[in-house]
Amino acid sequence: MTDRRSRNLTLLLALGLLLMTVPMQESIHQLRPHVFDPERKTRRASAINVGPMPAVIAALGGFRTVAADMLWLRVERDWHGGNWWALPSLLDGVTQLDPHFILAWQVYGWHLAYNLHAEAETKVDKRYYLDGGIRALEGAVDANPDNWEMIFELGWTLFDRAHDMHRAAEYFYRADQFPEAKSYTTRLYYRCFERTLDIPRLVEALEYAKNRHTDPYSPDDVQHQVIVSDNYRFWITDNHLEDRDKHREIIARENTARAQRSVDFYLYPDNPYWDVCPHCGLPSPEGSEFCSAYGHPMKPSSGSSRSPGESRPPAEATSI
Ligand SMILES: [Zn+2]
Numbered sequence: 133m134t135d136r137r138s139r140n141l142t143l144l145l146a147l148g149l150l151l152m153t154v155p156m157q158e159s160i161h162q163l164r165p166h167v168f169d170p171e172r173k174t175r176r177a178s179a180i181n182v183g184p185m186p187a188v189i190a191a192l193g194g195f196r197t198v199a200a201d202m203l204w205l206r207v208e209r210d211w212h213g214g215n216w217w218a219l220p221s222l223l224d225g226v227t228q229l230d231p232h233f234i235l236a237w238q239v240y241g242w243h244l245a246y247n248l249h250a251e252a253e254t255k256v257d258k259r260y261y262l263d264g265g266i267r268a269l270e271g272a273v274d275a276n277p278d279n280w281e282m283i284f285e286l287g288w289t290l291f292d293r294a295h296d297m298h299r300a301a302e303y304f305y306r307a308d309q310f311p312e313a314k315s316y317t318t319r320l321y322y323r324c325f326e327r328t329l330d331i332p333r334l335v336e337a338l339e340y341a342k343n344r345h346t347d348p349y350s351p352d353d354v355q356h357q358v359i360v361s362d363n364y365r366f367w368i369t370d371n372h373l374e375d376r377d378k379h380r381e382i383i384a385r386e387n388t389a390r391a392q393r394s395v396d397f398y399l400y401p402d403n404p405y406w407d408v409c410p411h412c413g414l415p416s417p418e419g420s421e422f423c424s425a426y427g428h429p430m431k432p433s434s435g436s437s438r439s440p441g442e443s444r445p446p447a448e449a450t451s452i
Contacts, residue, residue, distance in 0.1 A: 189228060200230035207239070216251065219243055220264065227271070237272035238285055241265045245293045249393075258394040262294055273303075280310035284317055295386070295395050297324040301333075308344070315345045315356040322363070327386050329403050331373050338364050376405045380415045387413030 192199050203226045210218050223240035226233060245265025252258045269286040276282045287303030290296045301324035308317045322337035324330075341360045345353040372378050383406060387397045390413065397413030400406070406415035407430055409423035416424040423430055 196229045231275035241269035280307045283307040297328045318344045383415040
C-alpha cells in the first residue's frame with residue numbers, strides 16, 4: 133500500500149516537473165506569435181534537444197506513453213496554430229518519452245528537414261535544420277531497427293532532401309530486405325546510382341531490381357517489372373551508359389535540385405564526359421577553362437574574384 137502511494141507520489145512529482153516546462157513554452161509562443169514574424173531570424177528555436185530530462189523520463193516509468201500522448205496533443209495544437217518553431221522541442225520530448233511512436237518520429241524528421249529547412253533564410257540555418265532532421269531520423273532508426281518504414285523514411289530524406297545518394301542507397305537497400313517493403317524501395321536503390329552516375333553500381337543495382345518482386349500474379353510486382361525492364365533497356369540494352377547527352381542532363385538536373393535545397397554541388401569526379409563547374413554545378417565540355425554557362429573559371433584554385441553561389445543555374449533546368 134505504502135509502496136503504491138509512494139509510486140503515485142513519484143508520478144505526480146514527475147508530471148509536475150514536466151508541466152513546469154509549460155510556462156517556458158508559453159513565453160516561447162509569445163515570442164514567436166506566428167511563422168511570419170519578421171524578426172524570426174534572430175529568434176531561431178535553439179531547442180532541438182531540449183525535451184524532458186532523463187530523470188523525468190525514468191520517474192514516469194510505465195506512464196511514459198501517457199505523457200507522450202499528452203505532449204503530442206500540444207504538438208497538434210501548435211501545429212494548427214502555426215507555431216512551427218516551437219515544435220522541434222515538443223517532438224523531441226514526445227519521441228524521448230515514447231521511442232516507438234513512429235508517427236511522431238516521422239513528423240519530427242519531416243518537420244525539420246522539409247518545413248523548417250524551407251522556411252529558413254540562410255544557408256547556415258538550412259543546413260542546421262536539415263542536419264537536425266537527419267539526426268532525428270537516425271535516432272528513430274536506432275530506436276526502431278525492425279521498422280522498415282522508418283529506415284525508408286531516413287533513406288528518402290537523404291535522397292530527396294540532403295542528396296546524400298550513397299548513404300540513401302544504404303538505407304534503401306536495408307529497408308528493401310524487409311518482406312513488407314514496397315517495390316519502389318528497390319527502384320529507389322538504383323535511382324541513387326543513376327543520379328550520381330555511379331555506373332558500376334547502377335548496373336549491379338539494376339540486375340538486383342530485375343530479380344526482385346517477380347510474382348506474375350501480383351499487380352504491384354508486374355508494374356515493378358515493367359518499370360525496371362524499361363530502365364534496364366534504356367541503360368544497358370540501348371547502351372546509354374556512354375551517352376554524353378544523358379550524362380549532361382543528369383548532372384544539370386541533379387545540381388539544380390541541389391542548388392534549390394542549398395546543398396553543395398556534386399562534382400561527378402568519376403564522370404568521363406563532362407567537367408562540372410564548382411561555382412554553378414553545370415557541365416561543360418571536358419578540358420574547358422571556363423564554364424560554358426556563366427564563364428566561371430573551372431579550376432577553383434585559379435584565383436577567381438567571383439564568389440561561389442553568385443549565379444544560379446538557368447530556369448529551364450529546374451525540372452526534377
Ligand atoms: Zn559555372
